[in-house]
Amino acid sequence: MAPRTTTDRPAGDGAGPDLLMLGRRIRHLRTARGLTLDALGERVGSAPSLLSLVENGRREPRLSLLRDLADALGVRVGDLLADEAPDRRAELEIALERAQRGRLFAELGLPAVKPSQRLPLPVLEQLVGLHREIARRAEEAIATPEEARRANTELRLERQARGNYYGEIEDLAEDLIGRAGYAGGGAVTHRTVARLAESLGFTILHVTDLPRSARTVTDLRNGRIYLPQASIPGGHGLRSLALQAIAHRVLEHERPRSYAEFLRQRVEITYFAAACLAPRSAAVTFLQARKREKDLAVEDFRDTFGLTHEAAAMRLTNLATEHLGIPLHFLRVGDDGALFRGYANDGLPLPQDVTGAIEGQLVCRRWAAREAFARRDRATEFYQYTDTPNGTYWDSVQTGTRGTDSAGTSAGFGAGAFSITVGVPFAHAKWFRGRDTQVRQASRCPDPACCQLPPASLAERWAAGSWPSARMHQQVLAALPRGAFPGVDDTEVFAFLERHAPRAEQGAEQGAEQGAEQG
Structure with missing residues (x-):
């Protein structure tokens, strides 16, 4: 059976290991030990091109390869499969990779940015932040009245x-x-x-x-x-x-x-x-x-x-x-x-x-x-x-x-x-x-003649001789409430909670803020 790729299954969907996380952990350990892809490939008997696919989360390694990689890097297999990014940069690279593989990014029609080591960390932070904001706004606006x-x-x-x-x-x-x-x-x-x-x-x-x-x-x-x-x-x-x-x-x-x-x-x-x-x-x-x-x-x-x-x-x-x-x-x-x-x-x-x-x-x-x-x-x-x-x-x-x-x-x-x-x-x-x-x-409804149409005699008498001014139903113009909890004003809610929080908690938070300012 051929190894699965992330085109077969999204990373982190619960059907197997999170391939992006696994790949970034392998890359982190490899670079921390000063190994190139060629050098690691020689140790585990695999082509550098295959290891590159693994590190980029595009190929799921066989269990035998996973064991060889763990031995070559001096860790346990469980360390490679951990669900935490090894560092902040790896976390951001994973987030950017996932965002660029999603439907929202595909709809933008923009070229993808490769999260390589040459990409400055502040730029990486900004790109991930922008993608998260796009996702947040899409979630807020997802419910059209028709939906x-x-x-x-x-x-x-x-x-x-x-x-x-x-x-x-x-x-x-x-x-x-x-x-x-x-x-x-x-x-x-x-x-x-x-x-x-x-x-x-x-x-x-x-x-x-x-x-x-x-x-x-x-x-x-x-x-x-x-x-x-x-x-x-x-x-x-x-x-x-x-x-x-x-x-x-x-x-x-x-x-x-x-x-x-x-x-x-x-x-x-x-x-x-x-x-x-x-x-x-x-x-x-x-x-x-x-x-x-x-x-x-x-x-x-x-x-x-x-x-x-x-x-x-x-x-x-x-x-x-x-x-x-x-x-x-x-x-x-x-x-x-x-x-x-x-x-x-x-x-x-x-x-x-x-x-x-x-x-x-x-x-x-x-x-x-x-x-x-x-x-x-x-x-x-x-x-x-x-x-x-x-x-x-x-x-x-x-x-x-x-x-x-x-x-x-x-x-x-x-x-x-x-x-x-x-x-x-x-x-x-x-x-x-x-x-x-x-x-x-x-009742004969939905037959319009039941009660939706006026009697023919009244219509003949008044249809051309009347001009009513309709009462406006303002709710038809109102936008559907947005947010995770539609219609709730987060600013009001958070201010309310802060107002009513126990004094001990307020004092502790104020002390923490003062400590942070002094630090």
Whole structure:
């Protein structure tokens, strides 16, 4: 078998030795001993040209050659295979070589610079720094709105395929919340969440100056989780925010490398928080009892476990299919009819754009999610049957109002009045309270004649005799947030952490800085 080259496998991909690192260690040891390639080749019985390929990370040596090289250089084989560069220059040469073999550099169409010994160290430092900055900017700008929508669609379809149920997160959440003292039978208290944090080495602190761009901030160095002093109106409660911060640690998340990974982490931490606030055993016991009584209701589930209506509705989607055998759908719709968040594994024909994304699409005017806004009494749930091209569905809808979106920022998509819908196919309505409603609508969407086109008589009368001034939706012009944690202002966060760091740590750092200045 012919030796592999780095065109067969990238160096450092985990399938074998890091060829660039190996080559630079061999070169470092060779030059340190005053040997030329010819001299080393004579000692190991190999051609200098082969050794040059090895030293440049372009050829993987056979084990026999590796042993001969170790003997000739007076080291062990393990010393050659170490994963640390022998010196700063070798580290920079490896970094430059890797950067110039990558896709980003290839797209620039520039000639490569050979990292030879004749290249001055300051020039090498500058080239590596420039390549790292190019990579950083590329990572920040990687998520176009189209890519983000596709990534979100993939996540939604994945959740749909598994019934929106993540058994491994359920197991972890139930174990941790149980160890923190939750014995079942009701809501998880703030104290229980605090004990859970303490068991993982964190203290929860409430502050008034949390950075505007962050919902929470975790100080990994000092074991602190900073939360606002009050819940976000209509959004996440303080228990949920704390649990989401904890989730990053217990789920062993690393800094997201793409917008898709960022979105996946958000799904996982939200799921973990919900699984802690309505632990599986207690929640399933409650829901199964209500199903037997044919009295399932989101409002009862909400009140029993101390959740927001939206959180209770979403938690129901986690458990209903897996443990109750009920397919269902969930919608969050704005009063303008735009779908903000949706999930369905029951065949409900959700509106989609050409990429398959549902966010921002208008739902049918006949659906319960929009009919609920026409009610005068919005304090209780609204029930409706809707005939669609995919069958008849029963829905339970609760409306609400908020002035901020789920990230806590004012205005924009998701602000204002909204409705939360949980619905099931007609055959499963028998398990729910409100199934006896006489309210019924018929929807032919996505047929434009259903509700997207005005009646012909009105169009004929007003099409040429009207000129409305459209309200501008500013969010369509906003750039997608950038950075490893999109939308987070690092300057604000780091200044906040510095402000709140324990005084002992601040004093130690100041002392170190003074010592460095004196040195």
